[in-house]
Amino acid sequence: MAIDLATNSKVFLGYALITGALLLLAGLLLGLLRLSGRDVSSPLRTYRGWLIMIPIVLGTLLLGREATIAGVTLLAAFGFREFARATGLYEDWWMTGIVYLAIFALGAVSLMTDPRLGQPGWYGFFMALPTFVIALILLVPVLRNRAQGELQKVALAIFGFIYFGWMFMHLGLFANTANAYGYLLFLIFAVEVNDVAAFTFGKMFGKRKLREHISPNKTLAGSIGAIAVSLLLPWLLWFSFPQFNPALLVLTGLIVGIGGQLGDLVISYIKRDIGIKDMGTTIQGHGGILDRVDSMIFVAPIFFHMVRWFNGAG
Amino acid sequence: MPVMNIWKYHPSPDIGTPIADRLQRFPREPGMLAYAIRSIGALFLRAWMRVYHRLRIDGRENLPASGSYVLVCNHTSHLDTLCLLSAIALRRIHHCFPAAAADYFFTSLPRSAVSSTLINALPFDRRAGGAQSLDLCSRLLREEGNILILFPEGTRTTTGATGRFRSGIGRLAAGNDLDIVPCHLEGGMRAWPKGKLLPRPRRLHLRIGQARNFRQLDTTAESVKAVCKDLQECVSRLAGGRA
Numbered sequence: 001m002a003i004d005l006a007t008n009s010k011v012f013l014g015y016a017l018i019t020g021a022l023l024l025l026a027g028l029l030l031g032l033l034r035l036s037g038r039d040v041s042s043p044l045r046t047y048r049g050w051l052i053m054i055p056i057v058l059g060t061l062l063l064g065r066e067a068t069i070a071g072v073t074l075l076a077a078f079g080f081r082e083f084a085r086a087t088g089l090y091e092d093w094w095m096t097g098i099v100y101l102a103i104f105a106l107g108a109v110s111l112m113t114d115p116r117l118g119q120p121g122w123y124g125f126f127m128a129l130p131t132f133v134i135a136l137i138l139l140v141p142v143l144r145n146r147a148q149g150e151l152q153k154v155a156l157a158i159f160g161f162i163y164f165g166w167m168f169m170h171l172g173l174f175a176n177t178a179n180a181y182g183y184l185l186f187l188i189f190a191v192e193v194n195d196v197a198a199f200t201f202g203k204m205f206g207k208r209k210l211r212e213h214i215s216p217n218k219t220l221a222g223s224i225g226a227i228a229v230s231l232l233l234p235w236l237l238w239f240s241f242p243q244f245n246p247a248l249l250v251l252t253g254l255i256v257g258i259g260g261q262l263g264d265l266v267i268s269y270i271k272r273d274i275g276i277k278d279m280g281t282t283i284q285g286h287g288g289i290l291d292r293v294d295s296m297i298f299v300a301p302i303f304f305h306m307v308r309w310f311n312g313a314g
Numbered sequence: 315m316p317v318m319n320i321w322k323y324h325p326s327p328d329i330g331t332p333i334a335d336r337l338q339r340f341p342r343e344p345g346m347l348a349y350a351i352r353s354i355g356a357l358f359l360r361a362w363m364r365v366y367h368r369l370r371i372d373g374r375e376n377l378p379a380s381g382s383y384v385l386v387c388n389h390t391s392h393l394d395t396l397c398l399l400s401a402i403a404l405r406r407i408h409h410c411f412p413a414a415a416a417d418y419f420f421t422s423l424p425r426s427a428v429s430s431t432l433i434n435a436l437p438f439d440r441r442a443g444g445a446q447s448l449d450l451c452s453r454l455l456r457e458e459g460n461i462l463i464l465f466p467e468g469t470r471t472t473t474g475a476t477g478r479f480r481s482g483i484g485r486l487a488a489g490n491d492l493d494i495v496p497c498h499l500e501g502g503m504r505a506w507p508k509g510k511l512l513p514r515p516r517r518l519h520l521r522i523g524q525a526r527n528f529r530q531l532d533t534t535a536e537s538v539k540a541v542c543k544d545l546q547e548c549v550s551r552l553a554g555g556r557a
Contacts, residue, residue: 085326086323088324090345275323276330281333282333
């Protein structure tokens with residue numbers, strides 16, 4: 001992964017073209033709807049959010065492996081920050097401090113060269129790090145000699161680290177693979193398309209609620225439509241991973257389609273349990289960082305281990 | 315079957331407010347990121363003041379070691395705030411709030427970001443005699459260990475002479491057991507005059523006077539006036555080099 005590799009990579013250029021074309025199409029559609037007198041202020045805000053996000057994501061990937069891992073690390077840190085501010089864990093600076101340090105440690109080991117294998121990215125340490133971090137978090141109540149309410153804080157900190165840090169940051173590990181652009185671009189593109197598809201199909205055909213006590217806006221039709229689109233995408237974008245056989249394409253579609261929606265539902269019940277609407281206000285028309293990357297948290301680690309199992313580290 | 319107790323969450327009170335509004339809120343939610351930026355910023359600020367402006371500080375021993383107090387100073391440039399911030403112990407900067415005009419320092423997102431994160435400014439509403447903001451200040455000072463930086467002239471002077479003190483400081487101080495520390499900064503106008511984009515490398519000299527306390531006074535308009543006059547004289551005396 002590097003600038004010259006990206007500009008010579010058919011995969012990168014392909015995705016840049018596809019997203020550019022889709023943005024243009026969506027912009028034209030919104031313009032037409034507006035001319036026909038519909039109120040498009042809400043989708044327009046979401047669209048503007050995309051216009052800011054997509055160049056940032058593509059630009060970061062273009063800059064190469066280090067920038068990508070740094071970007072994923074920052075996203076994880078700010079994502080955890082939103083979680084901490086939502087739950088009240090942010091008041092406990094020891095717990096949050098350890099989790100931030102741990103997230104940056106994950107970024108560091110993703111960047112390092114494996115000292116024994118000589119490959120980019122210290123995969124073994126990345127997988128082992130939660131052991132030490134959990135131990136450290138569990139030590140905090142002991143060190144400050146306090147018990148009242150500590151289990152809740154420890155549980156929130158461990159969950160926050162594992163879910164928003166460790167699971168999500170598997171995304172950065174793709175940057176160390178030979179086919180980095182293919183995996184990363186497909187994953188980001190497919191997960192977001194899956195989100196949009198669920199929303200669109202739900203709006204058009206949705207009647208039966210999917211999980212009415214968690215997220216009343218999600219419908220069964222939206223969910224099925226999204227899975228259908230996600231099953232189709234790996235075939236359309238086969239050039240991202242030409243070495244995949246059809247069985248792997250189906251598996252990839254299922255991971256993105258089902259995993260993406262599960263990630264969405266998980267954030268939904270977390271927000272509902274806390275009693276807030278959005279995790280933050282960072283991205284115009286999208287809510288917080290976690291409201292945008294929620295689906296990726298589930299998909300990234302499962303897809304990563306699928307690739308690793310069937311294709312090795314390459 | 316007994317039901318497990320349901321966890322109680324304490325979401326940050328500013329959750330769901332856009333970043334621009336969050337920066338203008340006061341009191342601010344303490345955040346690790348803002349504290350880190352402010353601490354590092356304070357170190358750079360001190361270095362800059364020492365090296366670029368050769369800042370000399372006299373009378374630092376007059377700063378109360380604990381408790382809440384107010385610093386009042388003449389106001390010739392933005393450097394006044396920065397010098398006073400450099401005079402305060404590093405561990406107290408997160409509890410030190412320079413009162414800054416809301417209609418100047420909190421008008422755009424970048425300005426609000428600098429004012430709230432680096433300077434830790436209290437957005438002071440100059441309208442209606444600042445009554446609302448003064449309430450906020452006195453509430454802040456009733457808490458333990460807060461420092462308020464106030465420029466009683468209300469705006470930067472362009473003549474160099476210390477202007478008339480507005481009544482706000484008098485209303486805060488009269489009849490309250492509150493230490494008011496008069497300060498005077500010399501050289502601010504030469505180093506960074508109003509209207510210039512960047513400061514110039516000129517010497518600065520900060521003199522910190524002995525704390526004043528006006529708890530024996532009542533809260534009538536005469537006492538308020540007396541407090542303002544007294545403090546204005548203290549600052550002017552410091553300008554002449556006397557404590």
